[in-house]
Amino acid sequence: MPRSQRNDNFVDQTFTVIADTILKLFPASQKEKEAFAYYRDGMSAQGDGEYAEALSNYEEALKLEENSYDRSYIYYNMGLIHASNGDHDKALEFYEQAIDLNPRMPQALNNVAVIYHHKGENAQDEEQAEEYFNIAADHWVRAIRLAPNNYIEAQNWLKTTGRADINLFF
Structure with a gap:
């Protein structure tokens, strides 16, 4: 079950409803919407400390996301996870990719x-x-x-x- 469907607190539920509504109304391709859904689920998992799940969602988002600006934030968040896990060299790789896309x-x-x-x-x-x-x-x-x-x-x-x-x- 996608993370966006299992949020159990009011703030997460409200955010999910608003994000889903905006996503439905926003003029974007299905691929862009899927990429955003993976990104959103990655951010939610990251916020809950579920780093493996977050990284998995971010990797899926990267497969779909074509916009370099949006990709830079995915790489940035992946860098945050690796830095918080103490893998500074891996974090640097992701931060540099983010900077390359968004200086x-x-x-x-x-x-x-x-x-x-x-x-x-x-x-x-x-x-x-x-x-x-x-x-x-x-x-x-x-x-x-x-x-x-x-x-x-x-x-x-x-x-x-x-x-x-x-x-x-x-």
């Missing part, structure tokens, strides 16, 4: 930066740490340019480490 996705840029910053903090040698920190800085600068009121901690880190002139963002 104006600051949350994906931020998440890539966070992972590289973490890698820099845990690097075995200073040269490798600097390389990771520079990659993090590049991604944070891009994210901050897209969303200047977000990522305040990253802005402070960029400023205190001398990796960016924060005044350039404002």
